[in-house]
Amino acid sequence: MAPKLPLHHPVEQSSTASAGGQAAAHPAPPRGLMRWLLTTNHKEIGSLYLIFSLTMFFIGGVFALVVRAELFQPGLQLVQPEFFNQMTTMHGLIMVFGAVMPAFVGLANWMVPLMIGAPDMALPRMNNFSFWLLPVAFTLLLSTLLMPGGGPNFGWTFYAPLSTTFAPPSTTFFILSLHIAGISSILGAINIIATILNLRAPGMRMMDMPLFVWTWLITAFLLIAVMPVLAGAVTMMLMDIHFGTSFFSAAGGGDPVLFQHIFWFFGHPEVYIMILPAFGIVSAIIPTFSRKRLFGYASMVYATASIAFLSLLSSGLTTCSPWACRWPASCSSCTPPC
Amino acid sequence: MVIGVVVFGVMFYSLFRFRHSKGAKAAHFHEHTLVEVIWTAIPLLILVAMAVPATATLKNMYDPSDADLDIMITGQQWRWRYEYLGEEVAFTSNLGTPRETIRGEGERGENYLLEVDEPLVLPVGRKVRFLITAEDVIHSWWVPDLAVKQDTIPGFVNENWVRINEPGIYRGQCAELCGMDHGFMPIVVQAMEGEEFDAWLAERKEASAQDASGVDREWSMDELMARGEQSYNAVCASCHQADGSGNPPAFPALAGNQALMDERERHIETVVNGVSGSAMPAFRNTLSPVEVAAVITYERNAWGNDTGDLVQPAEIAERLAE
Ligand SMILES: [Cu+2]
Numbered sequence: 327m328a329p330k331l332p333l334h335h336p337v338e339q340s341s342t343a344s345a346g347g348q349a350a351a352h353p354a355p356p357r358g359l360m361r362w363l364l365t366t367n368h369k370e371i372g373s374l375y376l377i378f379s380l381t382m383f384f385i386g387g388v389f390a391l392v393v394r395a396e397l398f399q400p401g402l403q404l405v406q407p408e409f410f411n412q413m414t415t416m417h418g419l420i421m422v423f424g425a426v427m428p429a430f431v432g433l434a435n436w437m438v439p440l441m442i443g444a445p446d447m448a449l450p451r452m453n454n455f456s457f458w459l460l461p462v463a464f465t466l467l468l469s470t471l472l473m474p475g476g477g478p479n480f481g482w483t484f485y486a487p488l489s490t491t492f493a494p495p496s497t498t499f500f501i502l503s504l505h506i507a508g509i510s511s512i513l514g515a516i517n518i519i520a521t522i523l524n525l526r527a528p529g530m531r532m533m534d535m536p537l538f539v540w541t542w543l544i545t546a547f548l549l550i551a552v553m554p555v556l557a558g559a560v561t562m563m564l565m566d567i568h569f570g571t572s573f574f575s576a577a578g579g580g581d582p583v584l585f586q587h588i589f590w591f592f593g594h595p596e597v598y599i600m601i602l603p604a605f606g607i608v609s610a611i612i613p614t615f616s617r618k619r620l621f622g623y624a625s626m627v628y629a630t631a632s633i634a635f636l637s638l639l640s641s642g643l644t645t646c647s648p649w650a651c652r653w654p655a656s657c658s659s660c661t662p663p664c
Numbered sequence: 665m666v667i668g669v670v671v672f673g674v675m676f677y678s679l680f681r682f683r684h685s686k687g688a689k690a691a692h693f694h695e696h697t698l699v700e701v702i703w704t705a706i707p708l709l710i711l712v713a714m715a716v717p718a719t720a721t722l723k724n725m726y727d728p729s730d731a732d733l734d735i736m737i738t739g740q741q742w743r744w745r746y747e748y749l750g751e752e753v754a755f756t757s758n759l760g761t762p763r764e765t766i767r768g769e770g771e772r773g774e775n776y777l778l779e780v781d782e783p784l785v786l787p788v789g790r791k792v793r794f795l796i797t798a799e800d801v802i803h804s805w806w807v808p809d810l811a812v813k814q815d816t817i818p819g820f821v822n823e824n825w826v827r828i829n830e831p832g833i834y835r836g837q838c839a840e841l842c843g844m845d846h847g848f849m850p851i852v853v854q855a856m857e858g859e860e861f862d863a864w865l866a867e868r869k870e871a872s873a874q875d876a877s878g879v880d881r882e883w884s885m886d887e888l889m890a891r892g893e894q895s896y897n898a899v900c901a902s903c904h905q906a907d908g909s910g911n912p913p914a915f916p917a918l919a920g921n922q923a924l925m926d927e928r929e930r931h932i933e934t935v936v937n938g939v940s941g942s943a944m945p946a947f948r949n950t951l952s953p954v955e956v957a958a959v960i961t962y963e964r965n966a967w968g969n970d971t972g973d974l975v976q977p978a979e980i981a982e983r984l985a986e
Pocket of ligand 1: 802804840842849
């Protein structure tokens with residue numbers, strides 16, 4: 327371990343409750359920018375996540391304002407259709423991957439160690455790494471707007487072949503940035519699982535954990551299940567664009583609908599990835615302010631787990647069944663209702 | 665709305681009535697397996713009860729057999745092509761709203777962006793089967809009042825059907841983001857009485873036979889330019905712009921494109937067979953030989969490209985026959 331980074335003693339510290347420990351026990355953190363670049367403190371990383379998420383929320387929000395301003399009146403006023411499509415696409419990508427998901431990882435970083443009596447996250451340096459991947463991913467994604475031919479313009483669900491054969495050249499950078507954001511999510515999820523399974527205060531059983539911790543544990547498993555599938559989908563796009571494969575082109579024996587199946591295997595659980603931690607937050611706030619225990623804690627845990635399980639199944643159902651529900655898969659501008 | 669009022673009503677009443685400052689004490693009950701089971705089972709039963717009749721209807725909805733008329737619908741960036749199978753009638757249906765109106769010059773009509781140059785004409789009271797596919801990207805043929813919404817997948821043919829009860833005009837739109845002009849490829853269906861429809865179809869057959877005979881004769885420059893301008897503005901201008909300036913680098917300029925003007929052969933080849941792996945479609949099947957010849961002649965002589973070249977329909981027809 328590098329001498330400047332705080333040492334990590336889960337067992338001794340978990341009994342002294344206060345995460346981060348006494349200041350005297352650690353060397354002073356580096357000052358200025360290096361402090362934030364190198365921090366392994368779960369609260370500081372949590373704050374970084376939250377600030378990043380808020381920044382992305384504003385950027386994605388401005389894109390939405392461009393969209394709404396153009397739609398204020400019929401006809402073309404402010405922007406051309408090509409740029410309009412880039413705005414809707416970027417708005418979706420940034421809100422989903424840059425605002426909502428990092429916001430919940432930030433809250434998990436802050437709250438999970440406190441709620442389970444752990445001194446920090448189980449893997450503090452990986453925690454730092456998974457955060458700092460995000461600014462890289464989104465700088466890359468936003469920079470595509472300045473590239474020749476513009477940024478992604480095929481909707482946040484990027485259906486092939488609009489996102490392959492017919493996409494702007496910057497799509498390759500879009501793919502790379504999704505890969506980086508995906509790695510960040512997977513690392514964050516691994517960290518949360520390792521923390522919850524290994525660093526609970528002595529005597530705290532799984533069924534003693536606050537519901538927010540439970541919902542995040544389940545969300546983390548969902549993330550690990552589906553982010554690699556998304557990575558697979560964009561890699562297949564990359565191959566179709568640059569290496570002459572035809573995964574999504576009927577001309578070469580592929581199938582454009584295959585993309586939708588793969589995408590929604592990710593996309594459907596993604597809906598729950600974005601809502602389960604929020605359920606956990608609600609289940610913490612309401613009991614607190616109504617000064618009573620949560621009703622049916624055990625069944626809430628089971629319900630959350632079965633939502634996650636069913637979402638993995640239903641992703642297959644909504645896109646695979648020959649007649650039912652083709653429409654949710656074809657709604658390209660937004661998340662399907664369920 | 666009503667549900668919202670009831671739910672929030674009860675919530676706000678409870679929040680206000682039992683507030684802490686009035687000394688309310690929370691009742692401490694939790695865990696009750698029976699109610700958990702009941703409020704899981706009831707929605708489940710409702711869902712199953714709904715699924716049974718819904719499945720029967722869906723099976724019926726997806727049975728396109730025994731149709732009286734087959735229509736091939738092809739989605740293209742950014743227009744629809746309709747082919748009356750076995751009748752030798754086919755045409756392309758383009759956005760009817762002029763570009764200037766979209767830009768805000770001129771009055772917007774009642775059917776702004778929901779009007780086309782040539783509607784799909786269908787008979788009432790007959791079962792019409794749709795065979796639906798796409799040239800380039802995925803589109804979706806959606807006419808809400810006909811309850812038809814079907815994705816068009818390049819390389820695959822989907823089926824759907826309709827039996828229209830009332831004559832009239834039915835309007836719809838492309839419902840799958842398909843690129844730049846996704847919002848500018850509406851659908852208009854004109855439903856007529858059976859006899860009226862038969863007369864219309866016969867007339868169209870006549871007209872397309874006449875168009876075919878136009879291939880053999882020699883066309884003059886003026887004729888080709890007039891015809892070419894019309895087709896160019898309807899079909900090519902969305903990508904290459906009405907003034908031929910394109911939108912580089914995605915869509916190359918045709919005006920002042922010296923390399924292209926020097927290569928007449930490649931020019932014809934590009935328009936007939938498209939450029940695979942790019943957005944440039946092949947027009948072999950979607951434009952008639954007369955239209956292809958006219959549009960190429962137009963491109964080679966408009967906007968200061970004064971090459972003086974003529975491309976005769978016969979030349980294109982010969983190439984297509986190979
Ligand atoms: Cu379309």
